[in-house]
Amino acid sequence: MVHGGTSGIGSLAVQWAKALGARVLTTAGTPHKVAQAISLGADTAINHREEDFTIAVREATDGRGADVVLDMVGAPYLARNIRAVAQDGRIVMIGGDMSSTVLDIGELMAKRGSVAATTLRTRSRSQKAEIVDAVRTHLWPMVADGQIRPVVGHIVPMDEASRAHQLLAEGNVVGKVVMTP
Secondary structure: OEOOOOEHHHHHHHHHHHHOOOOOEEEEOOHHHHHHHHHHOOOEEEEOOOOOHHHHHHHHOOOOOEEEEEEOOEHHHHHHHHHHEEEEEEEEEOOOEOOOOOOOHHHHHHOOOEEEEOOOOOOOHHHHHHHHHHHHHHHHHHHHOOOOOOOEEEEEEHHHHHHHHHHHHHOOOOEEEEEEO
């Protein structure tokens, strides 16, 4: 399951998981974004403003839950991610609200689940270089052959940076906002 399946990272994750043969569930916040997530390859797209994604994930997986949850929302979703993840599943947190939250370790242990939190910002140059090499090797060929395509929601001149921020704040962007010189 990919949270924010029409965000810049989410739109890539949906396509990549699908290209690797995964069954992909995602969350989105509007009917338009739900439709866009499906067009990117999601098998199930859940409007998190209209339904509880934990219930929707259970229904879509015949009660099993998601093997992997990719989370860009952070602390507000942690408890629900634990409810949505499958036995032996993994929750990978890569951004969002990183404020303190309560982790129900008992529920996580009962599922033999794990939570990983990571960011690129704190990695060394050599670690970042390894990631770039892995992207070139494993992801870039799928972009080159068209299995994965970049999703650009808006192109905004650099001198209109405030408009780019406004577009993001409004929450209606599908894909990335690209700023040009």
